[in-house]
Amino acid sequence: MTKVAGELTDAPNVNVPRRKAPFIVTFYRSAVAKKWLMAVSGIILLGYVLAHMVGNLKVFLGKDEINEYADWLRRLGEPAFPREVVLWGMRTVLIAAFVIHIVAAYQLTMINRRARPTQYKSPRDYAAASFASRTMRWTGVIVLLFLIFHLLDLTFGTVNPGYVGGNVYRNLIASFDRVPVAVAYIVANLALGIHIFHGAWSMFQSLGFNNPRYNPWRRTFAIGFAGLITTGNVAIPLLITAGVRP
Numbered sequence: 730m731t732k733v734a735g736e737l738t739d740a741p742n743v744n745v746p747r748r749k750a751p752f753i754v755t756f757y758r759s760a761v762a763k764k765w766l767m768a769v770s771g772i773i774l775l776g777y778v779l780a781h782m783v784g785n786l787k788v789f790l791g792k793d794e795i796n797e798y799a800d801w802l803r804r805l806g807e808p809a810f811p812r813e814v815v816l817w818g819m820r821t822v823l824i825a826a827f828v829i830h831i832v833a834a835y836q837l838t839m840i841n842r843r844a845r846p847t848q849y850k851s852p853r854d855y856a857a858a859s860f861a862s863r864t865m866r867w868t869g870v871i872v873l874l875f876l877i878f879h880l881l882d883l884t885f886g887t888v889n890p891g892y893v894g895g896n897v898y899r900n901l902i903a904s905f906d907r908v909p910v911a912v913a914y915i916v917a918n919l920a921l922g923i924h925i926f927h928g929a930w931s932m933f934q935s936l937g938f939n940n941p942r943y944n945p946w947r948r949t950f951a952i953g954f955a956g957l958i959t960t961g962n963v964a965i966p967l968l969i970t971a972g973v974r975p
Contacts, residue, residue: 763837764935770826770833771932775925775954777823782961785901789968791975792898799897827876834869861927868924875917882910905969914966922959926951 749755784802787795806815861868878888883900886892891903905911930951933939938947968974 760837760840763833763840766829766833767837768932768935770830771928773822773826774830775929778921778925778958779954782958785965786961788898788901788965789973789975795897795901796895799895831869831873838866859927861923862931864923865927868920871917871920872924875913875921878913901965902969902974905966908970911966911970915963918959918962921962922955925958926955929954 784798785795787798802816803813881888882904883889883892883897886894886900889900889904891899891906893899905914930947933943933947
């Protein structure tokens with residue numbers, strides 16, 4: 730019996746079923762979806778990091794080489810598209826990938842915390858968890874702070890006293906002639922290398938490529954890619970600060 734307007738009736742209790750969420754929404758809420766989003770956005774970001782490093786290394790080929798490369802990026806798509814439209818399209822994709830990567834990482838962390846509401850009561854076995862995996866959160870924070878400074882330093886020029894719009898060569902030299910700035914770039918890129926190592930290793934697992942036959946290849950790729958990016962990025966501030974320039 731149910732109570733309606735203060736009276737008892739013989740109407741049965743009816744439990745109205747909740748409307749089932751669409752599959753895409755249900756999937757997005759899962760840990761698997763977060764890992765996929767992190768992996769796919771990570772691949773986009775890894776591609777950008779590689780291309781960005783190769784472009785910046787042109788500073789050692791001389792002023793004309795790197796400035797021409799920077800101008801070529803702005804001219805991409807011409808005459809079909811106005812100047813810098815394609816470049817800003819690429820930047821939009823990168824920004825979206827970066828935001829998705831951070832949001833997915835945060836949400837995955839929250840899912841893991843809810844699944845384990847209490848902390849470990851005994852020391853963890855760190856033999857299975859590498860230094861890179863244990864420090865992913867902190868290296869991610871360092872990279873985020875570094876990216877903000879990097880944009881202010883070499884894209885907008887607000888923290889670079891010698892900044893000249895469009896003159897990439899001059900801006901790099903002006904930035905890394907400041908030893909504290911060069912040291913900050915080196916430290917940040919070491920953190921980026923650690924972050925890339927674990928990210929490059931785990932993204933294949935997130936995408937389902939987790940087989941003992943392929944794991945040695947995954948590790949070799951992660952070490953090689955992280956080592957390449959770290960070496961190239963660290964070499965730029967290190968050599969410029971040391972006075973090595975064309």
